[in-house]
Amino acid sequence: MRLVFAGTPAPAVPSLRALAARGHDLRLAVTRTDAPLGRKRVLTPSPVAVAANELGIEVVRADRLDADVTARIAAEEPDLGVIVAYGGLVREPLLSTPRLGWINLHFSLLPRWRGAAPVQRAIIAGDRTTGASVFQLVAELDAGEVFGEIELPVPAAATAGELLDELAIAGADLLAEVVASLADGSAVATAQAGDPTYAHKLGDDDGRIRWDEPQTAVLDRIRGVTPEPGAHTTIDGARLKVLAASAAEGALAPGAIAGDGKRVLVGTATDPVVLVTVQPAGKGAMRAADWWRGLRDAPAEVGT
Template identity: 45%
Template structure:
């Protein structure tokens, strides 16, 4: 009998778990992070993976980190294979050895590029046009194990990291399901990662600040990379304003860096960048309001709009 234990926490991990279960594989247990406070009322809420496991009637272990107690529970499940997708904590050596054929990780980069917590964000931030979903054998090093499989993904223009991550999860889940029969039998032969590694640490709110004095291409990449988390933002006077996805403007921008103006009914609202080129901003969310069409927001302003400024 082949028995899978699954470790993951956010919605993309729940998406992968659902795919594995729907494909008919036997998931005997789920490891996820503890319930977390959500929303303005800070209501303790189970993780998306915990909710998915409950719907599928799969036993669930909630642990902030994999300590001795968690390791004992994982051992009792007697897994053939461990599958991990964005669990949010490292697995200790003793845990890696529990499943008969170890653990595999579904990762969202063309390894060894972008090892770490935010591979899709860094790929978009750096202007990559392609990335990949990869399945690799988990080992003690960070995202350094040999590769069982890879599926390439072309990053569309005007795509946020959130949208790209969802699409990569669809792609990666199909890849994982295709690989599971040989992974469970222990007959898959992974190959070492080749190339120069790079790191993709979690982005901060500071990383998500949009400074219009930077070149247009860099602004587009930073805006799209930081949506939805930590959330692209800039300043309108003394007030913070969140930004929706962006693209390069094909025409000539007018005014100084930071000027925002409408360009005809089909042109949208264009932000002038530091190199004199333009960035089309699809939506904005002023403080205390909902996300709205940028051109509609501009119509309600009493004077010329300039974004950016000192945010220190």
């Protein structure tokens, strides 16, 4: 198969490598333009660009799949377009440019969590099962027929980043199998069944911890926004990032904070949460117990 691949972040790299390993003719890798990273804002190529260069695949950098990109892809006369977390929409006439159109690896069990942040939204919502789907790209968002899917349990302590890494590897194998079935003509797609839910892109407020929610919901939110955009609260008005937390038992009012020498606890609507790793404003990550011992006075208020 003559393929064009579109993807940008690290979770797309296993799929690119899996397709290359199967011997497909990868004509182009389309990815977002180099982005400024780190404190010095150094322009850095995307993980897909780096992997494509290692594999000897020509890279096209573009933040929008516009007419110029469409013409460049059409010149390769691809059999199929494959997209994994590119970060932009495929519209006509590009949608119909490859002979078999485009397929998308999406990290949810469609139609649940269509959209930009399916893994994060699944964890925040308390889903205990998730998966990955490969579907035919159509004009409507993530609504095409599904060629294949895999289902995985959501580990109790997994962050969104950790779960996405796991899905990226398992999903790459699924994607490669679907492409092989399209190549030999055995692929069968089925319509999505059920009511869709939508995984809108996360903003900073999604990371704000609501201590008046039950313990389970608080922990799910913390894990669901880790590593991005990150969980945070305020302590006497100052921002505090919460990088890791765990469950505890006991009675503590929502938003009340207390230290017992070894642990730092914050109350929720049910049992309290233990702060494990935190990052105060302007400082690096540290054990919550060390942060607590370094305070001159015990905090009077945790923002809800």
